[in-house]
Amino acid sequence: MSEKKTIRLIVTRQDRPDSAPYEEEFEIPYRPNMNVISALMEIRRNPVNAKGEKTTPVTWDMNCLEEVCGACSMVINGKPRQSCTALIDKLEQPIRLEPMRTFPVVRDLQVDRSRMFDSLKKVKAWIPIDGTYDLGPGPRMPERKRQWAYELSKCMTCGVCLEACPNVNSKSNFIGPAPLSQVRLFNAHPTGAMHKAERLAAIMGDGGLANCGNSQNCVQSCPKGIPLTTSIAALNREATIQMFRNFFGSDEV
Amino acid sequence: MAGNREFFYRRLHSLLGVIPVGIFLTQHLVVNYFATRGPEAFNRAASFMANLPFRYFLEIFIIFLPLLFHAIYGLYIAFTAQNNVSRYGYFRNWMFVLQRLTGIVTLIFVTWHVWETRVQAAFGAEVNYEMVANIVDNPLMLAFYIVGIVSTVFHFANGLWSFCVSWGLTVTPRSQQIFTYVTMVIFVALSIVGIRAILAFA
Known part of the structure; x- marks a missing residue:
């Protein structure tokens, strides 16, 4: 046979x-x-x-x-x-x-992918909607922007981008591409934007955004096709503005 | 801010690589190019640069301190990466590795070069056409200088690309792609300037 x-x-x-x-x-x-x-x-x-x-x-x-x-x-x-x-x-x-x-x-x-979930906590990757009273419906989001944000929301914290990144290793404390892109997602949300400065402050800390070395392996490897490097570059721009705002700006929060 | 310096250091490292170190490099290569017009022209240009007012101030704050910070922090950055081109052979990953590799080659070359020229000048040697001609008289040294120049120029050109990403100037994949072409043209152009200049001494 x-x-x-x-x-x-x-x-x-x-x-x-x-x-x-x-x-x-x-x-x-x-x-x-x-x-x-x-x-x-x-x-x-x-x-x-x-x-x-x-x-x-x-x-x-x-x-x-x-x-x-x-x-x-x-x-x-x-x-x-x-x-x-x-x-x-x-x-x-x-x-x-x-x-x-x-x-x-x-x-x-x-x-054990715990570090990724810890990073999401660190960057406040959520929309705060709870209050001691009914906060009512949030502001509307334009449909075009919702569709764009949906692509970023496909992240499943799988860890592939961290595995591919040469700067995520035992010698460095870089949080990696996934949580960074989540900052961009939640900062883009009309209600989430209320905590934009806090999220930026988190990724402008040690092991944050600036540790990216632009090898761009993440965007090549992401199974969900999330534009991770575009997110990182966009956050770099936000961080540049925030940096000047922090230093030269007023004390207005 | 206190105890949270990494962001600041990284951005400072990125900025200093272009301003002032990158600008100084371009200026240096252009002044060297006078050598292609003969020893006299080079000596005139070199002595003009050497006799600039506030020379020590300019040297310390435009060249040595920024260069030192960029070099030392750059070494730290290079050695915290775990290169993985064998597994991820993408173009940008290769550039990532080359940026770190040329950074180290450049540091070795520049240290040697400063020792042979600026330090010797401090000991009383005169910086002129003859000094460089004597150095590159040895074909091994000429090869070392050509490798050093190409490596330095690559590190600058590719560094310009990552500078634009790190500061959020080029965000979209398209702009980053176009800037890859722009910086590679800068790499080729400055390499030609640098190599033609060093060959003028040989």
């Missing part, structure tokens, strides 16, 4: 956050229309490596399975992307899976 088609995967594994990483090869049966996640599920179902030895199932993170949550990001054949939309038929084999090492590795392909 015809030989059964298989998929070869080389997974970079790590047992504990502080243990050394190692590679393990897997060979799993092929099915049509598989993605990296279904391949990992196959390993989980039958955790046997390519040498036929029994091993532990590979750990990874996932949630929505439709590229909107950002949880299943990993480095696939050298490029960071979501494993849910990484289709086996479109990948060169052996498929190499690695964790996004810019973040602390929890286990195998699972990383």
Whole structure:
């Protein structure tokens, strides 16, 4: 009979956050229309490596399975992307899976993206709408601007831009492109704009906007096509104005 | 502001690279170009520059202090990057690496160059056509000077591009693209000026 088609995967594994990483090869049966996640599920179902030895199932993170949550990001054949939309038929084999090492590795392909959520808190990436009384409806947003802002709002905090950025690493405290672009999004909102100066102050602090080195890997890598470098340049302009305002301006808030 | 100096230092670093260091570099290359009109012309121009009023003040505040800050902080910036062109071989990422690489080459070259010329002048040597001609008499030194000049000019031209992004002058991808062309034309043009000048001494 015809030989059964298989998929070869080389997974970079790590047992504990502080243990050394190692590679393990897997060979799993092929099915049509598989993605990296279904391949990992196959390993989980039958955790046997390519040498036929029994091993532990590979750990990874996932949630929505439709590229909107950002949880299943990993480095696939050298490029960071979501494993849910990484289709086996479109990948060169052996498929190499690695964790996004810019973040602390929890286990195998699972990383801790807490720093991104901390950054969102730091830059106040929200619209304050709560008061002690009914604040009423906010100002309207022009439709054209809403459509533009929608593109920026597609950010799913997946971490791909931080992984691609040469200036986000253990030697630097740069917060990275994603939270910066969120500052532009929330400053563009008519109600959010009330906190514009606070957000700018946050990104004009240590590890902020100025640490961008313009390698522009982020905009090339963003799975959502967010114009990250345009956001950064636009914020640079805002920061320039804010800088002069802070120094020469009046004490008016 | 206190304890929050990184933004200020980065912006100062970006500004000083263009004003005054970049402007001084352009001026320096243009004055050197007098060498293509013969030793006499170069010596006249060099002695005009050397006899400018407030020379020490100008040297310290237009050249040495800004250059020193730009160089030292630039080294810090270069060594905090984790270059990744092997994985992300995009044009701008290459420019990012080249900017850091040429920065280091330029620092080595400029240090050597200042030692050979300005420091020797302080010890009593006369800065003239002959001094430079003696230096580039050695083909290895000529090669070193050409590499140094091209590296410096590249660092300036590409730095002009990132200056425009860092200060928010070029925001759209289109303007950044056009400015890539503009700065590369500046790179080629100033390289020709610099190389023709140094070859005039050889």
